[in-house]
Amino acid sequence: MAAATGVNYEWAARYPEVGTKPLPVTPYISPEYFEAERQRVFRRCWLIVGRVDEAEKPGDFFVRDMPPLDTSALVVRGDDGKLRAFHNMCKHRGNQVAATPRGNACEAGFPCLFHGWTYDTQGRLAYVPDEQFFVGLDRSRTGLMPMACEVWEGFVFVHSDPAPSQPLTDFIGEIRTTYDGYFSTMKRVSGYQFDMNINWKVFIDVSVEGCHAAYVHGNNIARQFTGTENPFLHLPSKRLYKLHRTVSIPADLSREPRPLEGLSHKYNAATSYTPTQAKNTAEGLPPGVNPDRVPSWAFDILSLFPNMVMLTAKGTYITMTFWPLSVNRTRVDVVFYMDPAKTLGERVGQEYTIAMMRDVIREDADTLEPVQRGLESGALTEIPFSDEEIACRHFYLTVDRMVKNGK
Amino acid sequence: MRLFSDTYTDLKPGTVPIEPYYSEDYYRREQQRVFRGQWLMVGRVEQLAQPGDYFNKDLAVLESSVFVMRGDDGKLRAFHNSCRHRGNRVLAKSCGKLGKAFTCGFHGWTYDLSGSLIRVPDEECFTDLHKDELGLRGLACDTWNGFIFINTDPRPRESLTAFIGKEMDAQVAGFPFAGMELAATYEVELGANWKFLAEAYQEAYHVIAVHKDTVADRGTVSRWEVERRAALRGEAPPALPDDPTPGHHFSSVRLFDRHRSMSVFGKPKSDHQLPPAIDLCARFAPSPTRSDYGGLNTHKDASWGADLHFLFPNTELLMVTPTWYLQLGFWPVNAQRSRMEVNFYRQPPRTAGELLAMEYFEANFRDIVREDVAALEPAQAMFRSGATSGLWLSDQEIPARHSFEVIDRHVRAD
Amino acid sequence: MSAGFPEQFRDLERFAATWAIVSRHGRYQHRVRSTMDEVREFYDAITSRLEAIMKYLNRVGLAELPASDRTLLYLMLAYMEASRAVEVIGATEVHWGFDSSRLKIIDGAEL
Ligand code: FES
Ligand code: FES
Ligand SMILES: [Fe+2]
Ligand SMILES: [Fe+2]
Numbered sequence: 032m033a034a035a036t037g038v039n040y041e042w043a044a045r046y047p048e049v050g051t052k053p054l055p056v057t058p059y060i061s062p063e064y065f066e067a068e069r070q071r072v073f074r075r076c077w078l079i080v081g082r083v084d085e086a087e088k089p090g091d092f093f094v095r096d097m098p099p100l101d102t103s104a105l106v107v108r109g110d111d112g113k114l115r116a117f118h119n120m121c122k123h124r125g126n127q128v129a130a131t132p133r134g135n136a137c138e139a140g141f142p143c144l145f146h147g148w149t150y151d152t153q154g155r156l157a158y159v160p161d162e163q164f165f166v167g168l169d170r171s172r173t174g175l176m177p178m179a180c181e182v183w184e185g186f187v188f189v190h191s192d193p194a195p196s197q198p199l200t201d202f203i204g205e206i207r208t209t210y211d212g213y214f215s216t217m218k219r220v221s222g223y224q225f226d227m228n229i230n231w232k233v234f235i236d237v238s239v240e241g242c243h244a245a246y247v248h249g250n251n252i253a254r255q256f257t258g259t260e261n262p263f264l265h266l267p268s269k270r271l272y273k274l275h276r277t278v279s280i281p282a283d284l285s286r287e288p289r290p291l292e293g294l295s296h297k298y299n300a301a302t303s304y305t306p307t308q309a310k311n312t313a314e315g316l317p318p319g320v321n322p323d324r325v326p327s328w329a330f331d332i333l334s335l336f337p338n339m340v341m342l343t344a345k346g347t348y349i350t351m352t353f354w355p356l357s358v359n360r361t362r363v364d365v366v367f368y369m370d371p372a373k374t375l376g377e378r379v380g381q382e383y384t385i386a387m388m389r390d391v392i393r394e395d396a397d398t399l400e401p402v403q404r405g406l407e408s409g410a411l412t413e414i415p416f417s418d419e420e421i422a423c424r425h426f427y428l429t430v431d432r433m434v435k436n437g438k
Numbered sequence: 439m440r441l442f443s444d445t446y447t448d449l450k451p452g453t454v455p456i457e458p459y460y461s462e463d464y465y466r467r468e469q470q471r472v473f474r475g476q477w478l479m480v481g482r483v484e485q486l487a488q489p490g491d492y493f494n495k496d497l498a499v500l501e502s503s504v505f506v507m508r509g510d511d512g513k514l515r516a517f518h519n520s521c522r523h524r525g526n527r528v529l530a531k532s533c534g535k536l537g538k539a540f541t542c543g544f545h546g547w548t549y550d551l552s553g554s555l556i557r558v559p560d561e562e563c564f565t566d567l568h569k570d571e572l573g574l575r576g577l578a579c580d581t582w583n584g585f586i587f588i589n590t591d592p593r594p595r596e597s598l599t600a601f602i603g604k605e606m607d608a609q610v611a612g613f614p615f616a617g618m619e620l621a622a623t624y625e626v627e628l629g630a631n632w633k634f635l636a637e638a639y640q641e642a643y644h645v646i647a648v649h650k651d652t653v654a655d656r657g658t659v660s661r662w663e664v665e666r667r668a669a670l671r672g673e674a675p676p677a678l679p680d681d682p683t684p685g686h687h688f689s690s691v692r693l694f695d696r697h698r699s700m701s702v703f704g705k706p707k708s709d710h711q712l713p714p715a716i717d718l719c720a721r722f723a724p725s726p727t728r729s730d731y732g733g734l735n736t737h738k739d740a741s742w743g744a745d746l747h748f749l750f751p752n753t754e755l756l757m758v759t760p761t762w763y764l765q766l767g768f769w770p771v772n773a774q775r776s777r778m779e780v781n782f783y784r785q786p787p788r789t790a791g792e793l794l795a796m797e798y799f800e801a802n803f804r805d806i807v808r809e810d811v812a813a814l815e816p817a818q819a820m821f822r823s824g825a826t827s828g829l830w831l832s833d834q835e836i837p838a839r840h841s842f843e844v845i846d847r848h849v850r851a852d
Numbered sequence: 853m854s855a856g857f858p859e860q861f862r863d864l865e866r867f868a869a870t871w872a873i874v875s876r877h878g879r880y881q882h883r884v885r886s887t888m889d890e891v892r893e894f895y896d897a898i899t900s901r902l903e904a905i906m907k908y909l910n911r912v913g914l915a916e917l918p919a920s921d922r923t924l925l926y927l928m929l930a931y932m933e934a935s936r937a938v939e940v941i942g943a944t945e946v947h948w949g950f951d952s953s954r955l956k957i958i959d960g961a962e963l
Contacts (some may be wrong), residue, residue, distance in 0.1 A: 041450075099820075101821075102823035118823050119827065120823060122830060123830045124830070125633075125817035125829055126813040130948070139666075139670075140670045144647055144813065145644055145647055145648060146643050156667045158666045161643065165451075165833070166833060167452050168830060174823035175825075222753070293577075396785055550863075620960035620961060621961050622876055622958065624956065625958070626956065652946070686934065715899075716939060717934070718906065787911075788913055789913060790910055791909070792914070793914055794931075798935070801876075805946050805949075808950055808952065812949045
């Protein structure tokens with residue numbers, strides 16, 4: 032077949048289980064499929080809700096909405112130093128107990144603003160005003176409802192099942208040790224959130240292939256990567272794991288940077304997605320980042336199953352979390368992390384990177400609402416993913432496997 | 439300690455299930471059994487003083503817009519606001535005054551003030567059209583104490599008098615509803631189930647937390663704060679004297695078959711100097727023109743502040759003085775959305791002082807309403823999380839429990 | 853509000869442009885959107901003349917009040933609103949509640 036069409040199925044040969052067949056459109060448009068995803072993917076996976084440094088000291092807490100679970104998670108470090116997650120829901124009449132998105136609860140606990148029931152930093156119900164009027168209430172059994180909470184490389188994961196059968200290390204799987212220390216030096220510098228009329232998987236698909244770069248990002252950063260050798264931005268490294276996947280984006284180092292870009296590089300070689308000669312290797316990075324040690328390397332994309340995409344470069348990474356609101360509506364949560372700037376020049380360079388990547392993300396986003404409408408139109412029943420798009424295919428099949436077998 | 443549930447022993451303590459507060463299925467059954475075929479309060483007779491006066495009411499729960507109109511004969515009638523030709527809304531405005539007849543704006547069918555179809559333009563072009571069968575579809579309509587009720591069943595199983603019942607009627611008998619005017623209406627749409635909303639107006643437990651800066655007694659607020667801090671430190675709460683008339687408790691509760699009445703404690707007169715605006719109210723508020731009005735504190739509670747009368751399924755009267763009262767309507771929009779309507783009725787003010795005093799009570803209520811419902815949307819957003827399958831209610835919240843049980847009884851009835 | 857202002861309260865007329873608001877919705881919105889200092893300045897000014905104002909406005913029945921006293925009357929209605937912030941809550945806004953703009957306030961009887 033390859034010979035007949037002139038197509039080289041190089042990646043499918045490496046990952047034969049992923050295959051080459053076109054795949055049905057249904058998972059992007061079917062409300063029933065979406066309901067199955069909510070039950071079998073989102074309720075059975077570990078999901079990232081934040082970073083440990085958001086709850087560093089005893090009593091520190093933060094709240095994250097988790098739309099596909101119909102809940103809001105309260106992550107809090109107890110006065111015993113242990114990090115825990117709960118449904119942010121009072122056991123009296125259901126009000127949200129943490130009324131602010133973040134704070135410290137050491138002093139006041141979590142006093143529910145509706146009737147004053149108060150929970151401590153370990154989620155126990157410490158105080159019920161007028162308790163004598165509650166017939167049959169056992170405070171030891173009406174603490175906040177826990178969710179499982181574990182940390183990997185500084186990311187806080189929660190699981191809707193308080194005692195999940197799959198431990199987090201198992202869920203992380205093959206990449207468990209390969210990012211050792213990579214994330215720990217970087218701090219949140221910026222972030223934003225927006226809602227889109229797309230299926231949540233559409234944005235993840237566009238994040239793990241390079242074919243669209245020349246078109247969608249043509250005026251912006253495509254040229255930093257493509258060059259004459261690789262006009263369609265083929266990705267030289269693709270690693271498909273049991274649940275997750277990474278791809279590496281190559282750099283075209285022959286290209287002259289634009290004036291401000293050059294300036295930004297000069298003062299801030301450390302945190303950039305558009306590499307320079309001076310910074311194009313994986314030197315000093317753990318084995319998970321640029322895992323195939325691509326020689327002219329810009330950054331990687333890590334698709335952490337199910338709903339997180341990370342853009343990992345040297346000295347900076349971006350997280351994009353895709354929270355489905357419905358089959359065709361998605362909340363996108365973007366956060367930029369960088370090594371703290373040591374000079375003003377570095378700080379300015381960081382800002383250049385942030386502005387540039389914000390445009391890149393917007394270019395992707397702008398393309399996708401029409402894509403979703405197209406998928407919904409019925410004109411297409413199957414998607415012919417190319418071999419270059421094997422990571423999309425792999426993601427698709429991973430979701431599908433969980434929806435069908437629950438594993 | 440005496441509990442209300444010692445009197446109402448058939449109401450089980452513990453939790454009420456959470457599913458009825460978001461389930462689409464449950465809501466559909468409510469539409470059928472709690473709203474259709476039941477008497478619903480929609481307005482006051484003063485709104486329709488003259489023949490031809492009408493008002494419209496959009497009722498999502500009935501999937502209809504309904505209007506009530508006073509006929510030439512002085513009778514009040516209610517109709518679905520839908521033309522019998524092709525369904526157009528016949529009366530487009532929210533209220534108004536009609537002459538002898540009114541005409542559908544789509545193709546000109548004309549109805550008289552009793553809803554009969556009297557003119558069809560180009561009538562010859564219709565085959566087999568019987569005008570006498572094509573009057574507007576009516577609903578039952580009746581009044582109690584000047585409140586207008588409708589019932590989707592044109593021949594209800596039960597009269598309005600029987601529906602209200604002797605007990606509820608006696609609660610407010612003698613109250614001067616008739617002399618009042620509508621001063622203002624407050625409306626808000628909320629992302630919360632209508633029962634959950636209504637229940638927030640059938641418990642006083644939230645006063646200390648939600649109304650901590652407004653209604654609550656400052657002493658009790660700080661007492662709870664002290665107790666809370668002690669509990670968080672794992673210490674026994676300090677022994678503090680009991681407040682004999684706590685503002686967050688009911689002084690009495692009366693649960694009827696479907697309706698219920700509650701009273702809250704009054705505050706003993708304090709010798710503290712009142713702040714200027716509140717003092718102005720105390721001095722200038724209208725005093726009842728007759729001292730023998732009934733309909734307040736019928737239960738004769740020793741310390742009394744206000745009465746709340748809840749009429750199944752979705753109406754409440756809040757009564758504090760013979761000179762003004764509030765009527766609240768809790769209308770479902772869908773399973774997880776509702777619209778609250780608050781009507782403030784007052785004795786027409788005769789002086790600027792009376793006007794200002796009553797304005798204060800209204801301004802007060804604008805703040806209170808916003809606090810009352812503050813928790814509802816955050817809570818509703820968690821109902822489907824699975825974090826709990828039931829909501830706790832205390833003995834003090836027994837009217838809210840009764841409210842749920844009565845609705846649930848209807849929903850489950852065969 | 854150009855219907856005049858009683859001579860003896862001229863010192864309060866400077867509040868007319870901002871506080872003499874005809875609708876309840878307008879008065880409520882104005883209170884919650886003002887700063888506490890603005891509310892307090894208005895409140896204090898009226899409070900200092902309260903006795904005289906009430907004596908003046910209550911001299912005749914509400915129906916007999918001349919048009920030239922209307923602005924002062926609206927100022928007083930706003931005063932009742934403003935007093936909530938100063939005397940009761942200690943802030944222009946309630947500590948917790950849905951956004952005030954969602955509360956639709958429809959005036960019934962005039963005033
Ligand atoms: S809902 Fe939390 S105390 Fe009532
Ligand atoms: S719909 Fe009313 S006349 Fe045709
Ligand atoms: Fe892209
Ligand atoms: Fe309240």
